[in-house]
Amino acid sequence: MRQNWHERFAETPDVLKSAKRKQTLVPVLDLEIGGDEFITMAGPCSVETEFQLMATANHLRSAGARILRGGAFKPRSSPYAFQGHGLAGLKMLARARQETGLAIVTEVMSEADVPMVAEYADILQIGTRNMENYALLEAAAHSGRPVLLKRGMMATIEDFLRSAQLILDNGNPNVVLCERGIRTFETALRNTFDVAAIALLKQISHLPVIADPSHAAGHSDVVPALARIAVAAGSDGLLVEVHPNPDKSWSDGDQSLDFDAFDNMMTSLDPYLELRKLALRSQGLPVCEILRLRAMEAV
Numbered sequence: 001m002r003q004n005w006h007e008r009f010a011e012t013p014d015v016l017k018s019a020k021r022k023q024t025l026v027p028v029l030d031l032e033i034g035g036d037e038f039i040t041m042a043g044p045c046s047v048e049t050e051f052q053l054m055a056t057a058n059h060l061r062s063a064g065a066r067i068l069r070g071g072a073f074k075p076r077s078s079p080y081a082f083q084g085h086g087l088a089g090l091k092m093l094a095r096a097r098q099e100t101g102l103a104i105v106t107e108v109m110s111e112a113d114v115p116m117v118a119e120y121a122d123i124l125q126i127g128t129r130n131m132e133n134y135a136l137l138e139a140a141a142h143s144g145r146p147v148l149l150k151r152g153m154m155a156t157i158e159d160f161l162r163s164a165q166l167i168l169d170n171g172n173p174n175v176v177l178c179e180r181g182i183r184t185f186e187t188a189l190r191n192t193f194d195v196a197a198i199a200l201l202k203q204i205s206h207l208p209v210i211a212d213p214s215h216a217a218g219h220s221d222v223v224p225a226l227a228r229i230a231v232a233a234g235s236d237g238l239l240v241e242v243h244p245n246p247d248k249s250w251s252d253g254d255q256s257l258d259f260d261a262f263d264n265m266m267t268s269l270d271p272y273l274e275l276r277k278l279a280l281r282s283q284g285l286p287v288c289e290i291l292r293l294r295a296m297e298a299v
């Protein structure tokens, strides 16, 4: 029997596709997330120095990224690790936008910081550790900025949809869902990339869905493969960590791509993005289905 997703996710009706709402397009400067253009967001885990950020932003723009990421407020596993530059980091991000034209996405960790972060950022990122921090979600919703909502590392798809519903309920329709890996019994990689969540969310929700292969993998050599898989699963974009010198990175160096690796990843995405274009023209067939049809034609 076919699953009735509206019944299954009855608690979160507004995030589900309907006759009225087939696809949400989230406007960010001159871009739309969730539309025909595949949007790559990239940048360092943390904003470290003016030089690090500007060198990265300039490179990323020339390599096809559309949005610059970088943490000014960092949720670190250790209380003794670098916690981010705060306001000084936000100011560096704003200067990078001014110089490159790239839109800015950055994490906000506290309700109290929402107005300040919203002043400098184009998109507010809610991190995995805060996905169920409803007070923060409400404050982010009321900021009027689009919200990039990361899936909690221990959240089910239903939990994830509940958090998105709360933001919509608070009057903000511009939510981007981000699959960033979940905790399972597997320990070789940092998290388990739940590609099925992307496939399902694209099927049932009108909200844009993107993938963060960096936090999912935890190792830079696995990131490009997960990025390609994300496109095949129907992702609308990527969030990727890039650093001029990952060995010297103040946070998440193991999973950060250097500039060459980022360029190679982008080139390797090209055939998948061509298939994505075909998929968009084929009444919503998923990219993986187009791949299958192509493969059948070839034999």
Ligand code: PEP
Residues within 6 Å of the ligand: 045, 071, 075, 126, 127, 128, 129, 150, 180, 212, 215
């Ligand atoms: C980040 O994007 O740097 C980050 C901390 O992500 P997450 O919340 O997914 O761990």
Ligand code: MN
Residues within 6 Å of the ligand: 045, 046, 215, 241, 251, 252
């Ligand atoms: Mn990180």
